[in-house]
Amino acid sequence: MADTTSRPGTDLDADTRVRADDRAHVFHSWSAQALIDPLPVAGGEGATFWDHRGNRYLDFSSQLVNLNLGHQHPDLVAAIQRQAGQLATIQPSMANDVRGELARRIAGVAGSGFSKVFFTNGGADANENAVRLARLVTGRRKVLSMYRSYHGSTSTAISLTGDPRRWPNEPADGSVVHFFGPYPYRSPFHASSPDEETRRALEHLEQTIILEGASTIGAIIIETIVGTNGVLVPPPGYLAGVRALCDTHGIVFIADEVMVGFGRVGEWFAFHAFDVEPDLITFAKGVNSGYVPLGGVVISERIAAHFDTIPFPGGLTYSGHPLACAAGVATFDVVERDGILARVRDLGERVVEPRLHRIADRHPSVGDIRGRGLFWAIELVRDRETRDPLVPFDASGDAAAPVAAVAAACREAGLWPFTHVNRIHVAPPLVISEQDLDRGLDIIDDALFAADAHLPGVR
Numbered sequence: 001m002a003d004t005t006s007r008p009g010t011d012l013d014a015d016t017r018v019r020a021d022d023r024a025h026v027f028h029s030w031s032a033q034a035l036i037d038p039l040p041v042a043g044g045e046g047a048t049f050w051d052h053r054g055n056r057y058l059d060f061s062s063q064l065v066n067l068n069l070g071h072q073h074p075d076l077v078a079a080i081q082r083q084a085g086q087l088a089t090i091q092p093s094m095a096n097d098v099r100g101e102l103a104r105r106i107a108g109v110a111g112s113g114f115s116k117v118f119f120t121n122g123g124a125d126a127n128e129n130a131v132r133l134a135r136l137v138t139g140r141r142k143v144l145s146m147y148r149s150y151h152g153s154t155s156t157a158i159s160l161t162g163d164p165r166r167w168p169n170e171p172a173d174g175s176v177v178h179f180f181g182p183y184p185y186r187s188p189f190h191a192s193s194p195d196e197e198t199r200r201a202l203e204h205l206e207q208t209i210i211l212e213g214a215s216t217i218g219a220i221i222i223e224t225i226v227g228t229n230g231v232l233v234p235p236p237g238y239l240a241g242v243r244a245l246c247d248t249h250g251i252v253f254i255a256d257e258v259m260v261g262f263g264r265v266g267e268w269f270a271f272h273a274f275d276v277e278p279d280l281i282t283f284a285k286g287v288n289s290g291y292v293p294l295g296g297v298v299i300s301e302r303i304a305a306h307f308d309t310i311p312f313p314g315g316l317t318y319s320g321h322p323l324a325c326a327a328g329v330a331t332f333d334v335v336e337r338d339g340i341l342a343r344v345r346d347l348g349e350r351v352v353e354p355r356l357h358r359i360a361d362r363h364p365s366v367g368d369i370r371g372r373g374l375f376w377a378i379e380l381v382r383d384r385e386t387r388d389p390l391v392p393f394d395a396s397g398d399a400a401a402p403v404a405a406v407a408a409a410c411r412e413a414g415l416w417p418f419t420h421v422n423r424i425h426v427a428p429p430l431v432i433s434e435q436d437l438d439r440g441l442d443i444i445d446d447a448l449f450a451a452d453a454h455l456p457g458v459r
Contacts, residue, residue: 015040015052029153030165044071047432049416057411058440060428061418065227065259065375066285068331070429075334076291076327083326092119092319099320102328106287106298109268111277116304118312119296119320123258123284124152126295127221129314130280131156133297134219134252136313137306142212143173144205144220146181148229151221151256160221163229164394179208181226182235185368185379186387194235202241214249219280224270227259228420231377233370239276246279252303253278258295262286263335263430265373266345273372279303287328294324344430347437348373352426355441365390365402365451376426378444380406380451390451391422402454409447415440417447 018040028036042052047070050056062068069076083098090096103117118133120126131143145151147162158166159173166172180188182201189200209217220242226232246253255278260270264286267273271281280303284295318324335341348371356376360366367381367389380390380403390402403419410417418425428440 010054011042011052014042018052046070046072047429047436055414057414057416058428058436058443059416060410060426060440060444061416062427062429063290064285065264065418065425065427066290068263068286068430069289069334069340070431073289073334073431075330076289079326079330080291080323083322087322089318089322091317092315096320096322096325098322098325098329102325102332103320105329105332106283106296110281110298111272113277113300113302114281114298115301116299117296118299119294119316119325120284121293121316121318121321122152122295123256123282124154124157124295125316126258126282126284126297127151127157127160127254127256128154130254130282130297131160131219131221132314133280133299133303133312134254137303138218138250138252140216140218141175142177142217143175144177144179144208144212144217146222146226147178148181148183148226148232149223149256150228151223152258177208177212179205181222181232182238183230183232184235185370195237198235198238198241201235201238202245205242206245209245209249209251214251217249217251219252219254220246221254221256223256223259224274225260225265225372225375227375228425230379230423231371231375231425233372234274239271239274243276243278252280254280254282256282258282258284260375262331263340263344263373264375264427265371266341266348267373268341286331288324288331289327291327292321292324293318294321294328296320338431340430344373347434348376351434351437352376352441355438356426359441359445359448362445363448363452365448365455371426374426374428374430374432378424378426378448380422380424382455389422390454393421395421402451405450405454406447409450410443413443413446415443415447417444 022038040052042050047059048056049059049071106117107114135141145160149162151157151160156173158169159176162178182197184194184197187197191197191200255271257269261283279300281298288294356369360369365380367384367387368379370377382388382390391400407417407419418427
């Protein structure tokens with residue numbers, strides 16, 4: 001059963017009422033509406049949330065990899081309350097103290113080449129507007145993005161997305177071209193080492209640029225570390241090679257940091273770990289843990305200067321909402337005061353990585369583990385030699401049952417996992433205690449026997 005120790009009181013009437021209202025009136029994303037049964041959540045604190053029946057769950061997905069500072073962080077809640085008492089909202093064409101402070105602090109950690117921030121309501125519209133900026137500055141419309149990627153569900157963002165969520169939304173933006181990014185474990189380039197993967201992946205990207213026409217390409221957008229589609233950490237030199245190709249051909253380099261920014265891998269922005277600087281940085285999620293919707297684009301000085309006397313043709317009613325920005329400023333204060341970045345690096349290197357290696361040694365269903373900080377993937381296979389995935393690409397129904405069984409075992413033991421196709425992702429809140437981190441990894445370790453049971457010849 002889910003963890004019920006020190007649980008809050010149960011409220012079965014509330015459970016029934018919330019479930020009934022949800023099923024009758026809420027239309028859920030990415031779902032066949034009659035085939036889902038969402039969990040009614042009553043509350044949360046830190047790395048844990050609970051339902052109205054009193055079951056507690058260790059949140060190993062940070063909801064949608066956005067809850068970096070955990071549930072109900074007192075500093076973020078207090079900041080929103082103070083701001084609501086002072087000024088609940090103001091239109092984006094006016095200046096506001098917390099909006100300006102947050103923009104200054106974001107630009108300050110981005111790097112010396114950045115000075116301006118355009119605020120949005122989330123990650124998808126951040127990517128939409130980054131592409132708009134790139135197209136306007138270069139005068140070119142085409143954008144390149146990876147097949148293994150997710151950039152959002154709005155019109156251009158879903159076109160940029162490479163994974164199957166794009167398919168039913170086509171046609172959308174017809175000037176997006178996809179390419180293969182590096183994936184050493186399942187190399188599309190038949191590489192035998194990370195260095196060879198980098199070289200061949202860059203050769204492939206260069207050929208794509210040439211064949212598509214460099215003069216037609218305005219931007220290349222890349223998740224610095226690919227998120228939902230595999231926690232794919234770029235091999236050494238790859239991002240620097242992309243930067244060089246962009247410089248050679250006058251292409252804008254957009255780093256999608258929506259999932260990995262603001263401490264997820266122990267850096268303010270993940271690209272800092274790879275000695276590279278993009279032209280535009282998109283962010284959302286961890287900037288304020290989603291307490292109030294917020295995203296944005298950090299703009300290099302060169303691109304920002306283009307609009308000094310030319311109007312930027314875009315905007316949103318809630319851009320830089322004061323309540324959201326107040327939570328963002330509080331996030332900076334907490335991360336700096338509590339040493340979150342160093343803590344995340346330490347936990348990733350000292351606790352998560354060695355433990356996942358031991359888990360891999362114990363379970364024949366584990367083919368690969370990869371990641372950094374508090375962002376990891378456990379890739380499951382039917383056979384380690386052939387690397388045949390335990391669950392096929394875009395599987396559903398019975399074909400997806402092996403990973404579904406692992407997820408069910410996790411939830412039964414009191415952990416809410418993040419699973420995608422043939423992987424389990426480890427992405428807890430950055431404030432998780434080391435004890436809870438160990439406990440969550442213990443639960444995953446035990447749950448993986450459900451994956452082992454689906455291997456040929458295993459009983």
